[in-house]
Amino acid sequence: MFAKEDRLAKWHIGIAMAALFIGGSLGPLQKLEHVGINLYPALSNIGLKSYYQGLTIHAVLNALVWTTFFITGFFTFALPRSLNRPLKYPRLNAAGLILMVVGLVVAAVPILLNLATVLYTFYPPLKAHAAFYIGLTLVVIGSWVCGYGFYFTYGDWRKAHPGERTPLIAFGALITMVLWQIATLGVAAELLWLVIPWSLGLVETIDPQLSRTFFWFFGHPLVYFWLLPAYVSWYFMVPKQAGGKLFSDHLARLVFWMFLVLSTPVGFHHQFVDPGVDAKWKAFHAILTYSVFLPSMITAFTVIASLEIGARNRGGKGLLGWVRALPWDDPSYTAQNLAMILFAFGGISGLTNASFNMNMTVHNTSWVPGHFHLTVGSAVTLTFFGISYWLVPKLAGKPLWNRKVALAQAWTWFVGMLLMSNALHILGLNFGVPRRTMLGVAPYASPDWDPFLIESAIGGIILGISGLLFYVNMLGTVFSKATLSEPIEMPVAEPLDPTPAPVWLDSWRPWLALAVVLILIAYGPVLYEMITNIQLTSPGFRVW
Amino acid sequence: MMHIDRHEKIFIIVSILLLVVFATTLGVMAFAHGYQVPEPEMVVDPRTVATPGFSPFAEPGLREVGPNEYEAYILAQTWAFLPREIRVPAGSTVTFYVTSKDVQHGFRLENTNVNMMVLPGHVAKLKATFDKPGTYNFVCHEYCGIGHQTMYGTLVVEP
Numbered sequence: 001m002f003a004k005e006d007r008l009a010k011w012h013i014g015i016a017m018a019a020l021f022i023g024g025s026l027g028p029l030q031k032l033e034h035v036g037i038n039l040y041p042a043l044s045n046i047g048l049k050s051y052y053q054g055l056t057i058h059a060v061l062n063a064l065v066w067t068t069f070f071i072t073g074f075f076t077f078a079l080p081r082s083l084n085r086p087l088k089y090p091r092l093n094a095a096g097l098i099l100m101v102v103g104l105v106v107a108a109v110p111i112l113l114n115l116a117t118v119l120y121t122f123y124p125p126l127k128a129h130a131a132f133y134i135g136l137t138l139v140v141i142g143s144w145v146c147g148y149g150f151y152f153t154y155g156d157w158r159k160a161h162p163g164e165r166t167p168l169i170a171f172g173a174l175i176t177m178v179l180w181q182i183a184t185l186g187v188a189a190e191l192l193w194l195v196i197p198w199s200l201g202l203v204e205t206i207d208p209q210l211s212r213t214f215f216w217f218f219g220h221p222l223v224y225f226w227l228l229p230a231y232v233s234w235y236f237m238v239p240k241q242a243g244g245k246l247f248s249d250h251l252a253r254l255v256f257w258m259f260l261v262l263s264t265p266v267g268f269h270h271q272f273v274d275p276g277v278d279a280k281w282k283a284f285h286a287i288l289t290y291s292v293f294l295p296s297m298i299t300a301f302t303v304i305a306s307l308e309i310g311a312r313n314r315g316g317k318g319l320l321g322w323v324r325a326l327p328w329d330d331p332s333y334t335a336q337n338l339a340m341i342l343f344a345f346g347g348i349s350g351l352t353n354a355s356f357n358m359n360m361t362v363h364n365t366s367w368v369p370g371h372f373h374l375t376v377g378s379a380v381t382l383t384f385f386g387i388s389y390w391l392v393p394k395l396a397g398k399p400l401w402n403r404k405v406a407l408a409q410a411w412t413w414f415v416g417m418l419l420m421s422n423a424l425h426i427l428g429l430n431f432g433v434p435r436r437t438m439l440g441v442a443p444y445a446s447p448d449w450d451p452f453l454i455e456s457a458i459g460g461i462i463l464g465i466s467g468l469l470f471y472v473n474m475l476g477t478v479f480s481k482a483t484l485s486e487p488i489e490m491p492v493a494e495p496l497d498p499t500p501a502p503v504w505l506d507s508w509r510p511w512l513a514l515a516v517v518l519i520l521i522a523y524g525p526v527l528y529e530m531i532t533n534i535q536l537t538s539p540g541f542r543v544w
Numbered sequence: 545m546m547h548i549d550r551h552e553k554i555f556i557i558v559s560i561l562l563l564v565v566f567a568t569t570l571g572v573m574a575f576a577h578g579y580q581v582p583e584p585e586m587v588v589d590p591r592t593v594a595t596p597g598f599s600p601f602a603e604p605g606l607r608e609v610g611p612n613e614y615e616a617y618i619l620a621q622t623w624a625f626l627p628r629e630i631r632v633p634a635g636s637t638v639t640f641y642v643t644s645k646d647v648q649h650g651f652r653l654e655n656t657n658v659n660m661m662v663l664p665g666h667v668a669k670l671k672a673t674f675d676k677p678g679t680y681n682f683v684c685h686e687y688c689g690i691g692h693q694t695m696y697g698t699l700v701v702e703p
């Protein structure tokens with residue numbers, strides 16, 4: 001029934017994994033450079049010109065390509081199954097994929113030719129080759145088109161099922177795609193209005209502060225675009241894998257709506273120390289930032305309660321003893337549970353980033369990569385690994401190559417990430433070590449940093465090994481000769497209380513309206529002022 | 545009606561209270577204590593900012609504006625701060641004015657709360673008091689091209 005969907009999903013996920021393979025390989029190299037082992041000169045033969053070109057590749061491929069392609073692929077697989085109907089226009093979704101791939105290639109060429117060593121934030125007036133920006137834009141537009149394919153399919157489902165509640169997995173997927181649609185308006189404005197005409201030479205100058213503001217309008221909800229697919233799995237799939245039920249259908253829905261509403265009007269928490277943004281707007285975004293922690297707190301409770309149901313069904317006893325009864329022998333489960341634990345640490349360090357005074361200490365220090373390797377680099381990535389441990393066998397029609405290797409992969413990621421992120425946090429907080437810097441040759445580097453640089457390099461190497469274990473398993477699965485003894489089904493958790501959610505928890509209008517109003521309040525006046533006083537005074541620079 | 549389990553309801557209420565406490569602390573610090581973050585101070589044209597007569601950054605350096613009161617005008621460019629070194633006596637209060645004449649840079653002064661983005665077109669401003677003699681690095685923390693890792697300067701607090 002879902003042959004077309006599965007074929008598309010295979011492409012999305014295959015490309016995502018290839019991207020992470022290349023991008024991820026650069027991670028350990030960066031860590032080695034920081035402890036004085038510079039392998040970049042050796043790599044210049046294969047065209048890698050500098051640490052910073054490598055860092056651009058690492059972040060673009062990992063944070064933008066791996067995530068986006070995996071998410072669209074996962075939803076192409078899961079949304080039609082959740083609605084129990086095929087995609088309405090599979091050709092539209094195929095067109096979306098093709099746009100994404102074309103965009104990826106167009107952006108990759110200048111990156112590989114060292115014409116776009118501007119890191120994944122591409123802050124103007126650093127000026128890359130226009131193809132870089134055009135390629136990124138095409139990737140985003142392609143992902144929108146995939147989203148439209150989902151909306152049409154959902155529209156038909158809605159007509160056929162009036163009065164019913166949207167099945168949960170589809171519900172979470174749709175909100176994620178709409179959130180992405182809103183978020184990317186910021187980067188679309190930046191690229192289409194300011195950056196692309198300037199990089200093509202149609203205009204001479206650009207406004208760096210306005211560009212940054214558009215970027216972070218996009219940049220914060222971007223992190224929820226990464227996280228919500230993991231939440232889809234944690235809420236609506238993992239409880240089933242643990243033998244339990246979803247503790248609260250109603251709260252789960254509320255949480256997704258809260259993310260849609262709250263994740264955009266908080267972008268200034270990335271710009272607390274920007275010179276061109278008024279302090280009262282920074283404070284306003286800071287306060288809203290606290291509110292966006294609430295849905296994650298609710299998630300912690302609901303997901304743990306759901307897992308507890310599973311563990312007790314499996315014979316778990318005691319106040320905390322039930323934890324041992326969780327399916328720790330299942331790599332898909334284990335990877336995702338470890339991802340949740342790392343996310344808890346990431347949440348704490350995020351709470352710190354969000355406050356004015358702590359932010360002054362840690363802004364742009366290695367605390368920040370410490371934080372986001374716990375979140376996107378672990379909560380999200382390790383969850384996607386966990387999903388892959390059932391999804392790839394399902395798509396390939398082959399059993400997972402090796403369960404023990406998969407378990408080892410999950411645990412080594414966990415340990416490696418604890419070491420690396422712990423050290424990065426300390427280096428940032430205690431020593432103010434700057435982020436995205438070739439520390440191995442920085443003249444101001446202090447010997448006091450060494451123990452922590454070494455700790456994080458060891459973490460980075462363990463992570464590299466863990467990544468290899470993942471790829472060995474994926475390739476082993478895809479090329480295995482074995483066949484599945486029994487078919488694999490998508491895990492779908494039942495709600496504990498089957499009472500349907502109230503209608504307001506399944507209606508788009510009020511929530512979308514609220515999201516728009518909050519965005520207008522939080523961004524309207526500032527953007528109006530910046531745009532009316534636009535400062536087109538910066539020519540472009542190619543300084544790499 | 546929406547259904548919420550009793551324990552979860554308590555948990556949610558406690559979470560909200562905690563977040564309100566955090567947000568209030570933040571608000572109090574931001575307003576009552578006059579906690580400083582950079583704010584729109586002055587705009588300049590990066591194309592002429594280093595040209596004499598167009599801006600104070602054409603002659604970057606330290607200016608004494610009162611007893612133990614200084615203003616430091618610092619121009620960031622790939623890949624150096626001008627001036628590279630600043631000397632003040634212990635007990636001084638220094639207001640830093642920093643801008644860039646090319647790409648984005650960062651400015652973070654060790655052991656202080658001075659941490660700001662340095663954008664072409666804007667002047668970033670923060671103030672700090674230096675009681676303890678010593679040498680403090682100010683480091684560029686924003687990627688600014690191939691020489692980014694070499695970009696820093698020092699503030700010497702003399703006894």
Ligand code: HEM
Binds near residue numbers: 026055059436
């Ligand atoms: C093999 C595991 C990994 C290692 C050892 C690693 C290592 C690093 C290091 C050392 C940096 C900082 C470089 C610097 O500040 O100069 C970095 C940056 C970064 N990493 Fe990773 N990483 C790994 C995996 C990932 C994953 C899975 C993701 C996301 C899905 C990711 C996303 C990023 C991003 C977005 C940056 C920021 C680049 C920037 O600030 O411009 N990394 N990584």
Ligand SMILES: [Cu+2]
Binds near residue numbers: 269270
């Ligand atoms: Cu953010």
Ligand SMILES: [Cu+2]
Binds near residue numbers: 688689692
């Ligand atoms: Cu720099």
